[in-house]
Amino acid sequence: xxxxxxIREKKNYLIAMAGGVLLSSLILYLLLPxxxxxxxxxxxxxxxxxxxxxxxxxxxxxxxxxQKLLSVFNELDQKNLIAEMVSPPGFLEGDILSEVLYxxxxxxxxxxxxxxxxxxxxxxxxxxxxxxxxxxxxxxRLIAQNNESEAMKSLIEEVSKIEGLIDQVLYYSRSNNVEKxxxxxxxxxxxxxxDVLRKNALLFIQNKVSVVLDGLIDYTVYTDNKWLEFILxxxxxxxxxxxxxxxxxxxxxxxxxPNCIVLTIRDNGTGIKDxxxxxxxxxxxxxxxxxxxxxxxxxxxxxCRKLCDKLGLSLEAQSVWGQGTTLRLVFPIxxxxxxx
Numbered sequence: 001x002x003x004x005x006x007i008r009e010k011k012n013y014l015i016a017m018a019g020g021v022l023l024s025s026l027i028l029y030l031l032l033p034x035x036x037x038x039x040x041x042x043x044x045x046x047x048x049x050x051x052x053x054x055x056x057x058x059x060x061x062x063x064x065x066x067q068k069l070l071s072v073f074n075e076l077d078q079k080n081l082i083a084e085m086v087s088p089p090g091f092l093e094g095d096i097l098s099e100v101l102y103x104x105x106x107x108x109x110x111x112x113x114x115x116x117x118x119x120x121x122x123x124x125x126x127x128x129x130x131x132x133x134x135x136x137x138x139x140x141r142l143i144a145q146n147n148e149s150e151a152m153k154s155l156i157e158e159v160s161k162i163e164g165l166i167d168q169v170l171y172y173s174r175s176n177n178v179e180k181x182x183x184x185x186x187x188x189x190x191x192x193x194x195d196v197l198r199k200n201a202l203l204f205i206q207n208k209v210s211v212v213l214d215g216l217i218d219y220t221v222y223t224d225n226k227w228l229e230f231i232l233x234x235x236x237x238x239x240x241x242x243x244x245x246x247x248x249x250x251x252x253x254x255x256x257x258p259n260c261i262v263l264t265i266r267d268n269g270t271g272i273k274d275x276x277x278x279x280x281x282x283x284x285x286x287x288x289x290x291x292x293x294x295x296x297x298x299x300x301x302x303x304c305r306k307l308c309d310k311l312g313l314s315l316e317a318q319s320v321w322g323q324g325t326t327l328r329l330v331f332p333i334x335x336x337x338x339x340x
Contacts, residue, residue: 065089182224190218215253221331234300239267263329272319281305
């Protein structure tokens with residue numbers, strides 16, 4: 001708030017004040033012809049000073065308040081909390097503004113609380129639905145396994161796809177509240193990879209994708225076993241989904257780099273175009289490969305990156321179109337991390 005702007009705002013008041021001073025001085029001059037001029041100037045000057053002092057005081061009070069208000073507002077991450085961060089200014093306009101801001105903030109917080117409650121209820125419903133639907137899916141798998149045939153093998157494959165999509169829904173619904181459902185502990189990277197590969201063995205066999213584990217070393221990392229299993233499962237599923245070569249393969253390699261342990265997952269599939277690589281972790285992005293594959297939802301890698309961020313991990317991607325894709329899962333090393 002500049003002094004020029006303040007004067008412009010008080011323009012009508014200043015014109016009225018100047019007119020009053022001039023009129024008073026003129027009346028004094030006419031009533032006192034002997035010493036009227038000097039007396040009129042003196043009284044007019046006193047009136048002007050008396051009128052100007054409150055204006056100057058008001059200007060500095062408003063300037064300090066609005067400058068602080070704008071400064072705090074620009075620095076706040078949650079703008080709706082501005083009323084809680086600014087002290088009452090002590091002048092009427094500022095007090096009214098503070099009261100309005102406080103009322104807006106209160107109404108906004110109540111609205112946010114309502115939406116959070118609705119979101120939590122929806123999340124709980126999704127989790128309940130997922131657990132309920134797993135029972136008939138497990139029964140379907142069991143029936144298919146007990147009645148072996150080519151048709152049943154195809155059914156088991158489709159059931160596996162359904163299970164993968166259901167897990168995707170479950171982990172997505174929980175991704176905003178990972179801290180409520182994770183346990184950080186020592187995890188053998190090699191054993192975990194073997195467990196995930198074993199669970200997805202049928203997927204690799206049916207799609208004739210080989211797995212190369214020559215570079216997989218048994219490092220110990222600190223993370224949540226369950227969430228990491230889901231992340232690896234999604235990465236493996238993606239690699240198989242876009243493996244359209246006769247010699248399709250996935251290579252796993254682990255290594256220690258400065259301040260981190262890296263699990264590298266490399267495939268020789270279709271790869272990703274350069275102009276699409278930066279967007280593969282965006283929500284709902286499917287790209288050229290996804291549009292060619294009707295099963296693609298564009299959610300798998302998005303959820304993986306989101307969970308990695310929550311777990312303090314890093315997920316990086318490199319790719320050459322037509323030659324394959326490499327994903328690097330980076331586990332930071334801190335004072336508690338030990339390597340076997």
